[in-house]
Amino acid sequence: MPNLILLRHGQSEWNAENRFTGWHDVNLSETGINEAAAAGVQIKDAGLQPEKLHTSVLLRAVKTANIVLEELDLSYIPVDRTWRLNERHYGALQGLNKSQTAEKYGADQVKIWRRSFDVPPEPVDESNSEHPLNDPRYKLVDKSALPSTECLKDVVNRLVPYWQDSILKDLYIYNTVLVVAHGNSLRALIKLLENLSDEQIVEFDLPTGTPRVYKFDSDLKLNSFNYLGDPEEIQARAAEVASQATQK
Numbered sequence: 001m002p003n004l005i006l007l008r009h010g011q012s013e014w015n016a017e018n019r020f021t022g023w024h025d026v027n028l029s030e031t032g033i034n035e036a037a038a039a040g041v042q043i044k045d046a047g048l049q050p051e052k053l054h055t056s057v058l059l060r061a062v063k064t065a066n067i068v069l070e071e072l073d074l075s076y077i078p079v080d081r082t083w084r085l086n087e088r089h090y091g092a093l094q095g096l097n098k099s100q101t102a103e104k105y106g107a108d109q110v111k112i113w114r115r116s117f118d119v120p121p122e123p124v125d126e127s128n129s130e131h132p133l134n135d136p137r138y139k140l141v142d143k144s145a146l147p148s149t150e151c152l153k154d155v156v157n158r159l160v161p162y163w164q165d166s167i168l169k170d171l172y173i174y175n176t177v178l179v180v181a182h183g184n185s186l187r188a189l190i191k192l193l194e195n196l197s198d199e200q201i202v203e204f205d206l207p208t209g210t211p212r213v214y215k216f217d218s219d220l221k222l223n224s225f226n227y228l229g230d231p232e233e234i235q236a237r238a239a240e241v242a243s244q245a246t247q248k
Contacts, residue, residue, distance in 0.1 A: 003176040004214040006186050009064040010035035011208050018098045022090035025059050035209025036064040040071025042228040050178035052170045056085035057137050065180040084162040087182035091121040091149025094130045117198040123148035156188040207237030
């Protein structure tokens with residue numbers, strides 16, 4: 001029976017600094033490196049052996065995936081990387097400190113920008129270095145598809161075709177598929193997988209470095225899903241994600 005493992009990258013340097021990251025490329029923190037290694041051990045201890053990997057094109061996801069596969073001694077498995085699994089683009093918020101932004105605009109407004117389903121932040125201009133048009137890794141992507149800002153609804157829309165054409169297809173081929181991506185791109189997948197409402201997914205907090213496993217039957221009907229790891233630690237990590245906009 002096929003398995004799908006969703007893993008948010010380990011803590012990044014900008015996660016540690018409580019900054020809006022989006023499509024900005026940052027490395028893992030030391031904590032994030034340790035989280036990635038621990039996730040690999042948890043996947044191994046669960047008896048799961050990924051046969052195909054999907055990641056975004058951002059370093060924090062790529063590095064997390066590499067560390068996990070090294071722990072599993074599976075660095076040779078095939079990999080697909082796509083911008084469609086990138087974090088949501090935070091527009092003009094990228095690089096800003098979340099708590100300072102909340103002090104300036106109010107916590108309620110920042111929560112709307114961070115977590116609402118269909119309200120994006122202000123966009124960045126095409127001349128801005130934060131616009132993906134100015135990043136060579138997206139030079140082959142249709143210009144009209146590259147965002148200047150996004151809400152979660154936009155992320156769902158860009159993920160649906162990749163889910164249907166790539167990840168879902170691989171679940172018919174491979175016993176276990178691993179997806180290493182980001183808080184919002186994985187929340188978009190979770191919304192699809194668990195049939196969550198717009199309101200439910202807004203309140204869903206996905207902790208870093210914590211594998212979430214989905215088990216399907218032979219017809220790819222979802223049977224069950226659960227996190228791997230200590231429940232109290234997972235709850236603490238999720239609470240940390242929820243509190244980021246108010247951290248000092």
